[in-house]
Amino acid sequence: MRSAKKDRLIYLVLLITAIILFWGIENIFWPTNSKAEVGEVGSTIPSYILPTSTTNTQIFHTYYGLSYNENEEQAEWVVYGLKRSQLTSDDRKRPYFIEDPKIATHSADWRNYKNSGYDRGHLCPAGDRRFSELAYNETFYTSNISTMKRDFNAGVWNRLEMRVRQWAKKYDSLYVITGGVLKKGLPSIGYESVGVPDTFYKIIVRGTPGDLDTIAFLIPHQETDRSLSEFEVPIDLIEEKTGIDFFYSLADEEEVLIESGINQSGWRY
Secondary structure: OHHHHHHHHHHHHHHHHHHHHHHHHHHHHOOOOOOOOOOOOOOOOOHHHOOOOOOOOEEEOOOOEEEEEOOOOEEEEEEEEEEHHHOOOOOOOOOOOEOOOOOOOOOOOHHHHOOOOEEEEEOOOHHHOOOOHHHHHHOOEHHHEEEEEHHHHHOHHHHHHHHHHHHHHHHOEEEEEEEEOOOOOOOEEOOOOEEOOOEEEEEEEEEEOOEEEEEEEEEEOOOOOOOHHHHEOOHHHHHHHHOOOOOOOOOHHHHHHHHOOOOOOOOOO
16 A cells, blocks of 8 residues: 555656656757847847838848748748858758747748749858857758759849858858748748748848948849849838838938938949
8 A cells, every 4th residue: 555655646746747747858958039139140230121010920040030921931031140150161060950949839841842833042141150059950841941942042143142241251240131022912932821932031230329321122023134223112112012110220311311222332233
């Protein structure tokens, strides 16, 4: 009788220990908070760079942040810093794409893309994150992936990514905000209906408040041999297309100045 009671007590202790262990793993190692404090991205993204989130689901990893759109199963924007010193050619083992452990509703399963005819297109490029294994691996969360045509991903989009790297080498420190233009009625792929944007944007920033230089691109989702300069647009136009407010924390005069025009003089091709 005493042995049975003792066994039940042991089982109860083991059960409580297992519950505590699983809680710790889920909440400490795999946190699912959908919001984070401004500037949490390894303390590398200043608050004036962060756009608004139309979904109120901002996620911050060590080397980039994003606003996740659950309806389209991808980020409406990804933001990251890029320094000259980070542009290394370190050989990294390419990991598997996995769901973002910080998104409570789960980001898209990589299987949605299988046999779809589309690429899993990085928004924060893995090629910009070879300087660190953690930084590199973080780019393979599916929250950092958008549905891209293969020739677009390897073509004009890749040309723009390489141009950003050249600017980082020239100017040393940049910030990049990028994503697909997400809206109702987009075609989709996979069992989770991952949206296929018809246009992608990228905004590049350097400097500090009071002395900011920006350049912005809006590119239709199709391969082209047209010059990148032909896709330069005012940031106001990207705001109109996306419903996202960029640089909202700047003084109104500076926000109007950097968003209303096209600044080609500060960015050399």
